[in-house]
Every structure is written in C-alpha cells, then in structure tokens.
Amino acid sequence: MSIVKRCLAEFIGTFWLVFGGCGSAVLAATFVADAAKISPEISFPLGIGLVGVSLAFGLTVLTMACAIGHISGCHLNPAVSLGLWAGKRFPTNDLFPYIGAQVFGAILGAAILYAIATGKPGFDIGGFASNGYGDHSPGKYSLLACFLTEFVLTFIFLLVILGSTDRRAPQGVAPIAIGLALTLIHLISIPVTNTSVNPARSTGPALFVGDWAIGELWLFWVAPILGALAAGFLYSKVFAEPLLERKD
Numbered sequence: 205m206s207i208v209k210r211c212l213a214e215f216i217g218t219f220w221l222v223f224g225g226c227g228s229a230v231l232a233a234t235f236v237a238d239a240a241k242i243s244p245e246i247s248f249p250l251g252i253g254l255v256g257v258s259l260a261f262g263l264t265v266l267t268m269a270c271a272i273g274h275i276s277g278c279h280l281n282p283a284v285s286l287g288l289w290a291g292k293r294f295p296t297n298d299l300f301p302y303i304g305a306q307v308f309g310a311i312l313g314a315a316i317l318y319a320i321a322t323g324k325p326g327f328d329i330g331g332f333a334s335n336g337y338g339d340h341s342p343g344k345y346s347l348l349a350c351f352l353t354e355f356v357l358t359f360i361f362l363l364v365i366l367g368s369t370d371r372r373a374p375q376g377v378a379p380i381a382i383g384l385a386l387t388l389i390h391l392i393s394i395p396v397t398n399t400s401v402n403p404a405r406s407t408g409p410a411l412f413v414g415d416w417a418i419g420e421l422w423l424f425w426v427a428p429i430l431g432a433l434a435a436g437f438l439y440s441k442v443f444a445e446p447l448l449e450r451k452d
Contacts, residue, residue: 205275207298211305213276217268218306221261221280222313222408226333228252228260229398230321258390261399266383273379281402282306282425283432287362290436292444293369306404314408334409334417335400335424343395350397351427357389358401358431366439400424401431 234251252260269278277294279285282303288294314332321327331340337350345353364385368378386401393399400406406424410417 207301210276210298211301213272214279214302214305215309215312217272217276217278218280218309218404219313219316220268221264221402222310222405223317224264225257225261225405226314226409227317227320229257229333230317233257254394255391258387258394258399261390262383262385262387265386266379269379269382276302280306280309280404281428282404283358283402283428284362284365286429287358287365287432287436290433291362291366291440293366293436303404307407310404310408311411312408314412317409318412329413331398331417332409332413333398334413335398335406336416336420337397337423340416340420341396342398345396347423351423353393353396354400354424354427355431355434357393357399358428359435361385361389361401362432362435363439366435367443370443370445372445397424401428403428 232252233254233256236249236251265278265280268280272278277288279288279302285294285299285302285306289296289299318329318332321329321332334340337345337347341350361382365378365382367373368381389401390399393401403425406421410421
C-alpha cells in the first residue's frame with residue numbers, strides 16, 4: 205500500500221477519534237433535555253458522563269482498527285507511531301508522514317466539532333475537551349501527577365498494542381484489546397488530565413481554545429511520547445520473539 209493511501213487512512217482515522225471522542229465530551233457528556241412542554245420545572249439529564257466519554261474513545265479506536273488496520277496499521281496517534289518505531293515495528297521513513305496526517309486529521313476533527321458546537325445558542329467553548337494540568341486539570345492535579353499519569357498510561361497502552369498485535373498473540377482480538385485499553389485509560393485519567401495519551405488528539409482542541417491550552421500542550425506531547433518510546437524499547441529488548449524461534 206502506498207504511503208499516500210496509508211496516510212489518508214491515518215488522517216481519516218484520527219479525524220474520527222477526535223470528532224467521536226471529543227465530540228462525546230463536548231456535545232453529550234452533560235446534555236440535559238428540556239421538557240418544558242410538559243412542565244417548566246422538568247428536565248431530563250441524558251448526559252453520558254465520564255463512562256460514556258471513555259467508551260466513546262475506545263469505540264473510535266476499535267471501529268477504525270477494523271476499518272483501516274489492514275491499510276495503515278491504525279496508529280491514529282504520534283506516540284503510537286513512535287512507540288512502534290522504537291519496538292522495531294515501523295520504518296523511520298514513514299514516521300513524519302504518519303505524524304503529519306494524524307495531526308491534520310485531529311485538527312479537522314476539532315474544527316468540524318467546533319462548527320457543530322457553535323450552532324447551539326449561547327455555546328461557551330470552555331475547555332473544549334482540551335487537556336491540562338494544575339488549575340486546568342479537571343481534578344486540579346499537579347504538573348508532576350499529570351506527567352506521571354500520561355507517561356504510565358501511554359506506556360501501558362503501547363504494551364497492549366505491541367502485545368496484542370504480536371504474531372504469537374491470539375488472532376483477531378487486537379482491535380478489541382486496544383479499544384478496551386483506551387476505554388480503561390480514560391476511566392482512570394479523565395479526572396486527572398482529561399486524558400490525552402495522544403499528542404494529535406490534544407493538539408486539535410487546544411488550537412481552538414488557545415491561551416492556556418496551547419501553553420500546556422507541551423506536556424501532552426512529551427509525556428505520551430516518552431512513555432511510548434519506553435514501552436517500545438522494552439518490548440523489543442525483553443518480550444520480542446527471539447530470532448531463532450521465528451518460522452517465516
């Protein structure tokens with residue numbers, strides 16, 4: 205498959221991750237239906253909450269893994285591409301094209317989400333699903349706590365990806381394992397950082413929030429990438445299939 209086709213798949217896949225995952229947070233997390241026709245005092249809380257948003261992110265990855273996994277590998281994340289590179293699963297020459305496609309896909313996803321969200325009267329952009337630390341952490345967690353969270357969870361995420369896509373692993377379960385892993389990651393860390401583990405996902409919304417979101421974006425590039433590189437190097441050195449055992 206040509207690099208252009210693979211990058212197009214990554215662009216579309218990352219668009220879906222940001223539009224679907226961040227869209228669930230912006231549009232549906234705290235949605236309340238007005239029942240004024242019945243009684244002015246009645247409203248129905250229909251928001252999907254933290255659990256729903258976590259599941260939405262997992263479902264975006266699971267669905268795209270099935271749709272484009274056989275085309276591009278379905279990275280959808282610069283940290284994943286770099287982690288796979290560190291694990292000797294991805295060529296150096298493809299890194300920058302993949303990362304560029306992922307970032308631009310994330311920006312388009314955030315742009316369309318912004319266009320939809322602003323169609324509601326009185327819309328306040330607020331955090332717009334951006335990631336932050338300190339005062340901009342949902343739970344007011346410190347910079348160190350947020351860094352550790354993003355590093356550790358991206359490290360584990362890459363181990364799940366590398367392990368479930370290893371040819372010794374059960375075949376066909378990787379999309380489910382990876383999607384559920386991302387769901388669990390969000391369940392753990394939405395209160396801490398609003399969950400990144402993905403520099404592209406963080407970049408898209410941050411560009412529309414500006415200000416503090418841009419100023420704190422560095423953390424959501426550095427910590428996930430370091431965690432992914434650590435996992436990739438560990439897997440390649442410790443858990444990879446020994447050459448003598450391979451039967452190509």
